[in-house]
Amino acid sequence: MKRTQYSVARVEIISEHLVEVIKDLRLVDVADYIAFIRCELFGNIADIVNSATELTFYPDMLTFGLGGEYTLDWNSSPKVMLDLEFSNMGVNAYFRLTLAADSTEIDLHHLRFADTGRSPADNTALLAAAFEDARLPQFTTPANG
Template identity: 85%
Template sequence: MKKTQYSARRVEILERHLTEVIKDLLLVDVADYIAFIRCELFGNIADIVNSATELTFYPNTLTFGHGGEYHLDWNSTPTVTLDLEFSNMGVNAYFRLILSAHSTEIDLHHLRFAETGRSPAENTALLEAAFADAHLPQFTASESTD
């Protein structure tokens, strides 16, 4: 996606809302991701993504996009790239999550809004609202004992 003032803000929104999911995805051994990608076992990665999202987002709002790649050589830290899709409230975001031992990065490829004609600022606000709406309610320990 072309870098603009709006795209930078939109990537920040994704990063903030995906923090817990990314933590869960990093619990999986990098060798497993590499093996699944190399052998084209994308269903296994979809299961991992579903497991990582099930406590944070409503079902089918954040899914694996059935694509990924890895970078592995003798001179650098391995990186795994997963294609992800977010869909809620007429907002669709297609992006790549790049995972490594030292950092994570989101490469936002495309946003689609069901209602066209909105301003970029309104679309950014709609993206924020769609992510907020997709989050499952979080209960505290005291609420669960009632």
Template identity: 85%
Template sequence: MKKTQYSATRVDIISGHLTEVVDDLRLVDVADYIAFIRCELFGNIADIVNSATELTFYPDTLTFGLGGEYTLDWNTAPKVMLDLEFKNMGVNAYFRLTLGADSTEIDLHHVRFAETGRSPADNTALLAAAFENARLPQLTASENLG
């Protein structure tokens, strides 16, 4: 996607909502991701993504897009790139999540809005609202004990 002021803000919105998911995805060894991608066992990655999202997002709002890559050579730390799809409230966002040893990057490929004719700023606000609406309510510590 061409970089604009709106795309940068949209990437920030997405990355802000993926913190817990990224933490859970990092619980899986990088060698497993590489093996699954190399052997085209994308269903296994879909299961991992579903498990990583189930405590944060409602079902089927953030899913694995059935595509991924990795970089692995003798001179750099491995990186795993996973295609993810978000859909909620008439908003569809397609992006690539890159997990590196010390970094996480999001490359936003495309955002589709069911209602056309809105301004880019309105669409960005709709993306933020869709992510907020897709998140599961978080229990407080007292509710967990109760």
């Protein structure tokens, strides 16, 4: 997606809402991701993504897009790229999550809004609202008193 002020803000919104999911995705060994991608066992990755999202998002809001790649050579750390899809409140976001040893990147490929004709700023606000609405309530335990 072409880099604009709106795309930068939208990637930040997505990044903020994926913090917990990314932590859970990193619990899986990078070699497993590479093996699943190499052998085209994308159902296994879909299961991992579903498990990583189940405590953060309502079911089927954030899913694996059935595509992925990796880079692995003798001169650099491995990278795993996973295609993810978000869908809620008439907003569909298609993006690629890149996991590396010391970084995480989100490459937003496409956004679709069911209600067209809004301004870019309104669409960005709708994306934020859709992510907020898709999140499960976070319960905290009361302090012992």
